[in-house]
Amino acid sequence: MKQVCVLGNGQLGRMLRQAGEPLGIPVWPVGLDAEPEAVPFAQSVITAEIERWPETALTRELARHPAFVNRDVFPIIADRLTQKQLFDKLGLATAPWQLLANRDEWPAVFARLGDLAIVKRRVGGYDGRGQWRLRAEETAQLPDDGYGECIVEQGINFSGEVSLVGARGHDGTTVFYPLTHNLHQDGILRTSVAFPRANAEQQAQAETMLSAILHELNYVGVMAMECFITPGGLLINELAPRVHNSGHWTQNGASISQFELHLRAITGLPLPQPVIDNPSVMVNLIGTDLNYDWLKLPLIHLHWYDKAVRPGRKVGHLNLTDSDTDRLSATLEALMPLLPPEYASGLTWAQGKLA
Known part of the structure; x- marks a missing residue:
């Protein structure tokens, strides 16, 4: 029997464990x-739900484990500097960028990148944390410890955000889901919409780019690539070397979820192309108390993480999938009064995508 240990015991590890049960694969989030x-790692395949981790007795032991899949890839992707260098090496489109070494560089930065600079910590930032949107008169907002530890990107005037979730097997086989449309607010994913058939040109470009990354890194498992939509095509924003929030819709909207697909890939099980027949919507539950009234709506699938509810914390998500986009839109309309007012804009955005 195959078994898997997941470094990290948050919601992604929890959902990997749930996906392993029907396959007869014990999954241990650690x-x-x-x-x-x-x-029980001695006879396990090792994976991770996080890009970086502190050095502990456990992580030192796992770092020596021969079955720690993608162990050497995580440091490359966890650091935005080496991640951007990877894009440049492969000739993949991304926002113009540079390392921000000291305060004296600001005039040259704005001269090269334009009026709006997006500053991101090289490591550790997520869900909008460790990021700043700065204009020339606002650079004092960046803490002193950011210099040398941040990259700065050109602010991109994009028309939308999409992500591609795909997987690569040990034999080099790759499979991909359709592009997912995403809405972020304050740096946190709020809502995703996916269709069985994405824009063909965008899908082809995204698959070409992510394939190049997967093969260059000899990566095995699920990876997500977030992109901006621009008039010149897609620009890669960033990568996640793991199952990803924007792929949660696949739990109810695809023949194989991203979590099952990852387990299949890392354990060497067959990796067929997932089948997607219907449009899907995913609504992130952020700092919101559990409300079983959501389940009065027949299209709602609730995924609750059983975490303490705190402002800004992802505590669950709702999936909706149906062949009829009018029914999906009507369900979103009925959901609005069952959620706090700040969800209305994301639900309305999803209705616009379904129209």
Whole structure:
């Protein structure tokens, strides 16, 4: 019997465990502070739900494990500097960027990149944390410890955001889901919409770019690539070397979910192309209390993470999938009064995509 240990025990590890049960694959999400002797890793395949982790007794042990899939890839993608260097090496379109070494560089930065600079910490930032949108008169907002530890990108005037979730097997086989349309607010994904057939030109460009990355890194498993839509085509924003929030709709909207696909890939099981027949919507639940009234709506699939509810914290998501976009839109309309007012804009955005 195959078994998997997941470095990290958050919601992604939880959903990988759930996906493993029907396959007969025990999946063990492991907290970073666990003692090595408490973790059944000796005969396991090792994966991770996070890009970077502190050095502990457990992580030192896992770093030596021969079955830690993608172990050497995580540091490349976890650092935005080396991630951007990878794009440049492969000739893949991304926003113009540079390392921000010291304050004296600001005049040259704005001269080269334009009026709006997007500053991102090289490591550790997520869901809008560790990021700044700065104009020339606002550069004092960047903390002193950001210099040398941040990259700066050109602010892109994009018309939309999409992500491609795909997987590569040990034999080099690749499969992809249709592009997912995403709405972010304050740096956090709020809502996603996916259709069985994406824009053919965008899908082809995205698959070509992500394929190049997967093969260059000899990556095995699921990876997500977030992109901006621009008049000149897609620009890669960033990568996630793991199952991804924007792929959660696949749990109810695809023949194989991203979580099952990842387990199949890393354990060497068959990797057929997932089948998607219907449009899907995913609504992130952020800092919102559990409300079982959501389940009065027949299209709603609730995925609750059983985490303490705090402002800004992802605590669950709702999936909706149906062949009739009018029914999906009507369900979103009925959902609005069952959620806090700040969700209305995301639900309205999804209705616009379905129209």
